[in-house]
Amino acid sequence: MRDWLAHLAIAPILLPLLAGATMVLIEGRRPVKVVIGLASTTAMLAIAVALAFLADAAPGAAPAIVYRLGDWPAAFGIVLVVDRLAAMLLALAAALGLAALVFSLAHWHRVGAHFHPILQFQLMGLNGAFLTGDLFNLFVFFEVMLAASYGLVLHGSGTARVRAGLHYIAINLAASLLFLLGASLIYGAAGTLNMADLAARVPGLAPDARTLLETGAAILGTAFLIKAGMWPVGFWLPTTYAAATAPAAALLSMLSKVGIYALLRLWLLLFGAQAGASAGFGGDWLLVGGLLTIAFGTISVLATQDLPRLAGACVLVSSGTLLAAIGSGQVAVTAGALFYIASAVPAIGAFFLLIDILERGREVGADVLAVTAEAFGEGDEEEATEGEAVGLAIPGTLALLGAAFLACALLLAGLPPLSGFLAKFAMLGPLLGRSGIAGGPVPLLSWLVLAALVLSGLATVIAMTRTGINLFWGSFEDHLPRMRLTEIAPVVGLLLLCVGLTVLAGPALRYAEAAAGAAHAPQDYVRAVLHEVPRRAAPGRAAPGRDGARAGPGPGGAAPGMPDGVPDGARSAGRLPEGGA
Incomplete structure (x- = not known):
């Protein structure tokens, strides 16, 4: 059974690949593509949830599955790694992809010929980026993801x-x-692109090779920061997301989290506490860049009067929040950041989808006209005449849309009682509580993070309140937007996911803490990936799976002649310094 479960690691890549390829071969027949897409995406969600439970049940901080394609050693072949962090993001991507797909069935999937295969290839790139264990294949899946995102951005023409x-x-x-360029410099410095192998070699690098490695890492990090939307290289994000169709924008919002994931994974593997002279490299830049991104996103939230651009600005604020939290370098803060990702991804996705419904009942330029009316004091002279009914009978449609908008506002602003507030509290608590443990003052940067999160939340409240008043008290007086069940159901489903995180905040935070602890102490990750699977299973250990699949390290520890679970040749080849990773 364990061997069979190990093969689930490759399923999130193979399923969308096969589904997308099949759709490309089918000319027309949109109903068939819809069925294939729904089946593939639903299966991906089920597999991702199963992998999350499997990863959470894995002993210690080791990954649940290390899958070697072709049974090649990790340093030479393709390796997929399933741990708590990767499994969580797989589940979020699948949930968001399913919601975007269902929403598109109302009409958006008909405005382009290849929407369904492009969406599947997009999910394939996302899943591969989360699962891969080496930089070269991370680049491959990045390119698959980006190529599909080009099609999604252009979907619908205009x-x-x-x-x-x-x-x-x-x-x-x-x-x-x-x-x-960055990956090439890293390979030139360390002689490998496998992430675990890199982590093992970094502490023992010579000074000149270390300089080359850090230069390559800085260039590589810039590429990730562009995707994450950090200021000033994230200027493209609000405009692009605002121009895309609603289901495309909802799924594209996940791409910024891929940049965050790549930064978190590589920074803690290569420049964590075990990295010797390179420990902590670039952490201050992440923290300061995150604060500047929050400031830029906050100004954008207040300045915009366009709903899609408002959602794009919220993506910037969320990216800045995550970068600042990761840059702090604390395990507890990273755990809060992971819980924040689990809350922000469905909240922003639901907001993009909800905006598409809300804008149907509005006139072009309604926001600008409303603000102009407020500035000149117009539109307030009407008084209720005697005998006229006071108030408005709110139909069920308007009540449902208003409740969904309110939930999005609470989540994005981080107000109680929903999960957005709990996530921010989980990040701020360790930042401000460290002084009580150490007996010293709270660092200035911690106060700056607190101020940034509070002010960004306040700005979001102001912007959402202003938009909600102009939207629900002015735009829908004459007519209500028409919507279908396939449109409102994904919005409600994503918001219910956030409600579930609120109700089950204890188990969710425990999962996030375990994922953060494993990311900050990657020794077990390195040993599990570099450990050569013995041809004959030792007593008390799980037998290796076929095709290089192996469920994480067994309880028996290292194989004979492999101290600490690391191949004999690793230490002599410079992969590990004396004393382990």
């Missing part, structure tokens, strides 16, 4: 989408070039 799409393509091509 001048605005074409203009934003061309800018988006140019920026991401530049980021891909930086990715290649």
Whole structure:
């Protein structure tokens, strides 16, 4: 059974690949593509949830599954790694992909010929980026993801989408070039691109090789920061997401989290506490960059009067929050950041989908006209005449949309009682509580993070309140937006996911703490990936799976002649310094 479960690691990549390829071969027949897409995405969600439970049941901080394609050693072949962090993001991507797909069935999937295969390839790139264990294949899956995102941005045509799409393509091509350059420098310094192998070699690098490695890591990090949307290289994000169709924008919002994931994974593997002279490299830049991104996103939230751009600005605020939390370098803060990702991803996705419904009942320029009316004091002279009914009978549709908008506002602003507040509290508590443990004052940067999160939340409240008043008290007086069950159901489903995180905050935070602890102490990750599977299972250990699949390290520890679970040749080849990773 354990061997069979190990093969689940490759399923999130193979399923969308096969589904997308099949759709490409089918000319027309949109109903068939819909069935294939729903089956594939639903299966991906089920597999991702199963992997999350499997990863949570894994002993210690070791990954649940290390899957070696072709049974090649990790340093030479393709390796997929399933741990708590990867499994959580797989589940979020699948849930968001399913919601976007169902929402598109109302009408958006008919405005382009290849929407369904592009969505599947997008999910394939996302899943591969979360699962891969080496930089080269991370680049491959990044390119698959980006190529599909070009199609999603341009889906539906139109001048605005074409203009934003061309800018988006140019920026991401530049980021891909930086990715290649950075990976090449890292390979030149360390002689490997396997992430675990890199982590093992970094402490023992010579000073000149270390300088080359850090230069390559800085260039590679810039590529990730462009994708994450950090200021000033994230200027493209609000315009691009605002121009895309609603289901495309909802799924594209997950791409910024891929940049965050890559930074978190590589920074803690290569420059964590075990990295010797390179420990903590670039952490201050992440923290300061995160604060600047929060400031830029906060100004954007207050300045915009366009709903899609408001959602894009919220993506910037969330990216800045995560970068600042990761840059703090604390395990407890990283745990809060992971809980924040689990809350922000469905909240922002639901907001993008909800905006598409809300804007149907509005006139072009309604926000600008409303603000102008407020500035000049117009529209307030009407008084209720005697005998006229006071108030408005709110139909069920308007009540449902209003409740969904309120939930999005609470989640994005981080107000109680929903999970957005709990996530911010989980990040701020350790930042401000460390002084009580150490007996010293709270660091200045911790106060700056607190101020940034509070002010960004206040700005979001102001912007959402202003938008809600103009939207629900002015735009829908004459007519209500028409919607279908396939449109409102994904919005409600994503918001219920956030409600579930609120109700089950204890288990969710425990999972996030375990994932953060494993990420900050990657020795078990390194040993599990570099450990050569013995041809004959030792007593008390799980037998290796076929095709290089292996469920995490068995309770028996290292194989004979492999101290600490590391191959004999690893230490002599410079992979590990004396004393382990």
